[in-house]
Amino acid sequence: MKKATTKTQLNWFITIIILLLIYWFSFQGINFSGIKDSAGQVLQAIIHGIVHPEWKYVYDGSGEDLVSLLIQTLAIAFLGTFISALLSVPFAFWAARSNHELAGHPRSNSGKIILTVVRTFPEIVLAIMFIKAVGPGSFAGVLAVSIHSIGMLGKLFSEAIENMDQRANEALVSVGGNSLQVLFLATLPTIMPEFLSYTLYRFEIAVRSASILGMVGAGGIGTPLLFAIQTRNWSRMGIILIGIIIMVTLIDWFSGILRKKLA
Template sequence: MQTTLSHEFAPRSLWQRWRWLIWVAIIIAIYTWAITGLHFTGLQESAKTVSESIGKGLVHPDWAYVYNGSGEDLSSLTLQTLAIAFLGTIVSAFISVPFAFWAARTLHERWHLRSGSGKVMLTLIRTFPEIVLAIMFIKAVGPGSYAGVLAISIHSIGMLGKLFSESLENMDRGAEEAITSAGGNRTQIFALATIPTIMPEFISYTLYRFEIAVRSASILGMVGAGGIGTPMIFAIQTRNWPRVGIILLGIIVMVLLIDTLSEQLRKKLI
């Protein structure tokens, strides 16, 4: 009883008493440093006129651009954007599986050299942003959808490989132990226990990655990687704000539909 009371009423250290104040001071110092590094140069004289033009264009979009049969309209390029995102995600999902097994830690691995090297590889792959990869692939294979698919595929390998490996590390081993105790071999364990356990989570992560890829594919076109981003950057450069408005509206509708469908599918899987 005396030991418990002495532990409860023991004097706290200086760090325990003033820890919250130290953290507040650190956060304030970081925000102050960040804000003082910004140099506000003011607004240009044409800012009001440009803002009004942008607002009018967004409120009155160019509905004729939705479909005109040219193959370069909003409907055609939206489908192309979805195709880039879908193909890039599917390719990366298959390639990410061996990377995931490479990077996942197991109970029998002593020094984690194998999984450590796999995690480093996935980190290196994720280091390059998609837009940088798109610019590099445009130089290698030329502008167009192919460069966009390659950029999304490579970047998605790093993301999905990391998520898949974490799923393997945290999966329920009960089914594997049951088949092992029944005398099953490694092939049977993998086919009857490992795959059925991790497959729903793998598909869920792939759907989530597809949602992100749709947004990325909409932007990659601005550097020439195909999709809806190409006409959007041209419309911005020429100040065709009604065209920008209808393109943004199309992107919003596309993203909302993909998010809704993907969410419904993930609910059924998990």
């Protein structure tokens, strides 16, 4: 017992030393040049802009106001998530280890490798690439959100398939069900609530991402936010930030309610 305790303490000591070395190494790469003299004034201006937002920018009917661009941001996030949720399903079955074993196919890691490669590219990098390919605007934002979400949802869906309760599948196979019957009558009904829950969670993340993609020209509320920061229009930046906070909070709240009903 004493030997086991000593070994545990040694493991904790080694872990702490490794973490301290990692922190030390990380700080060595940070070139901290200090706080600028104007930082206080800029911070005061930003706070003043948030406290005194430009209310007339909320809606003016031009299509470039806050409400219109927030709706556009939601549309980018929704369409990108919807497309990725559909396309992620075949990738998930391809990557799921249990699926290959149940169907009698040889185990393959190619699906997981492809999903890992897709997830490697951040959404903002994908947005820049698609802007070069299809031009600036909402379409590039939808493509960026959907492609990146395929990698994320594909991984989550495949793990749901691997960890699903196999009793319904086994029961259907035992009475002579074929592969399609097992898929549509047992597998999909079992994992669909989890799929929908993951999709809602991914939609929450996509709303935040779509709010930023406009900064590189991929449509949505990010573009006027970037212009407001560059021109030091802190009042407009304040109302945009308030709008984003309200939008994200409402989406999180509504999505949380739906996920609880699916659980």
